[in-house]
Amino acid sequence: MTRTRDSATSEAMALAHPDTLDDSPAFPGRCPETALHDVFGFAEFRPGQRDVIDSILAGRDTLAVMPTGAGKSLCFQLPAVMDGGLTVVVSPLIALMEDQVRSLRLQGVCAAAMHSGNAPGTNGDIWRQARSGELRLLYIAPERLALDGILDDLSDIGVTRLVVDEAHCISQWGHAFRPDYLTLARVRERLGVPTAAFTATADAATRRDIVDRLCGGDAREFVFGFDRPNLDLRIAEKRSPVKQLLAFLEDRKGESGIVYCLSRRAVEETAAALCRQGIPAVPYHAGLDPEVRSANQDRFVTEDGLVVCATIAFGMGIDKPDVRFVFHTDVPGSVEAYYQEIGRAGRDGLPATVQMLYGLADIAQRRRFVDESGASEDQRRIEHRRLNTLLGICETAGCRRQALLAALGEPLAQPCGNCDTCREPPETLDGLVPAQKVLSAILRTGQRFGAGHIVDVLVGGKTEAVQRHGHDSLPTFGVGTEFDRNGWRSVIRQLVACGIVAIDTAGFGGLTVGETGRAVLKGEAGVTLRRDTAKRTKTSRSSGQAAATVSxxxxxxxxxxxxxxxxxxxxxxxxxxxxxxxxxxxxxxxxxxxxxxxxxxxxxxxxxxxxxxxxxxxxxxxxxx
Missing domain, CATH: 1.10.150.80 (HRDC domain)
Incomplete structure (x- = not known):
């Protein structure tokens, strides 16, 4: 069954009509635990929630950086229930607004979302509820909130607090900067109310930017751990993405999941391939007809066991708790983007698996995206650094979770035991000589050929291109007897990831000697490589990970x-x-x-x-x- 956005909104509004829903509960003067149990049905707070709630109830400007699935929404929803005033929540996506409004209404809380997708007359009903004092939470997009007429109405009604969700969007240093968020400083000043900002990922520079832009430089900050121990982290070399995905799904039939692809074409082809194998799947990307895109999103939200194949346009506004896996067929753009996207799995706290495939072509394409983005030199440098950090996680021989959390500024003392490298530790080897062979082949061929050609030279492949360029007479021709073609591709990929080899994204993608390559070539710097083996592409459910089910x-x-x-x-x-x-x-x-x-x-x-x-x-x- 599918629903249009208009019908979904009107149905949600109907749930909150006085003849179908009791007045929104309010608990002035009573402890937060009472509202937590009576309204939301929880016996206790998750770690950190009570501290954030206390700060908000005290009227302090507050910034909370909480991992996906940690319950950040409750941190502003519960105060709205307790004090009985109107909380305005700035949210970037209609889907996110509607999802939270539906959940709140079922819990007896009068909430609404004001956006362009509302049915005729719905916004008028929302204003009537706000003026009557019924409405507890009003979700609204930043561009709509900035309109003078909206601000005039809210000023007349009286607002208790302003909440900014996905607050990293206000920072130019954040990974998802949105210019519309820059208007929120004026909104806050106009409403004259305390502000609470929430995000799942924000480094120190981004946090400073959020507080400066949104709170006048002064806010109480809460930064909680990023660890999601219920997520089984896996990364494998990309060989045949669709076949690897199908193998991954063999023992996950009936589970809901998201498959992220880099291009719209790949999204369509992957969804079609899954359907041919009897796996219910739908595509989602910005190029689809809006009605089709909305219907596919609604199917994913409402149905069990559906797989959505999507570009990164999907997921930010989805709070579906029972997503059992996230599968990347391509490398995300940064470690922050990776963390956000895998965070859509296992929000209910039950076991979930996140799998990424990546290869050398992915690295080249991602670097090209950054170089051609039109961003300033400083911003491009930051984006390259973020990509490099993610590549380091891909190529680590140690615990994936330790590497990921270290990149997010949260050291983990012990290996997690719930990632592929913990279960099957890879072999390592002294990679100085193999690295020197690669660098020598790159230099002797003129630093203008791709990885495939360099591998042909190293293994002694007399291809037409090798012979035409006379590279079969080079001293490096055929010297790579220690690895096969797959082995050399892995070596080159690792050298690119650590900056010893670079990719000429401005040209035709040829390999060049990287920043530290000269030192390696002279033997002035050591190299440790991971030896990839076939067993590392295993994608079935690990023996230590139970399915989210019952006895x-x-x-x-x-x-x-x-x-x-x-x-x-x-x-x-x-x-x-x-x-x-x-x-x-x-x-x-x-x-x-x-x-x-x-x-x-x-x-x-x-x-x-x-x-x-x-x-x-x-x-x-x-x-x-």
């Missing part, structure tokens, strides 16, 4: 509970996970509550959901007894 004796009950959740979601035209998360259903299946009182103790079941759906789920449990 065998309760598997039938879990399926029945999911069917009931699906029926409820269809009746309300809502995503299934907004009714109850998988984690809640698993807990129901394992604990089998027999009364509403017992049901209230299930994770994620607040008072509104208990009253709406409790008896229906209890009936399913009783019938399975």
């Amino acid at each position: 065998p004796e309760n598997a039938d009950l879990l399926r029945a509970l999911k069917e009931e959740r699906r029926d409820i979601a269809r009746e309300l035209s809502l995503p299934a996970y907004t009714v109850l998360h998988d984690r809640s259903l698993i807990e129901l299946a394992e604990r089998r509550p027999s009364s509403l009182e017992d049901f209230a103790g299930i994770h994620g079941v607040g008072q509104a959901k208990l009253e709406k759906f409790g008896e229906r789920f209890l009936a399913v449990i009783r019938s399975a007894a």
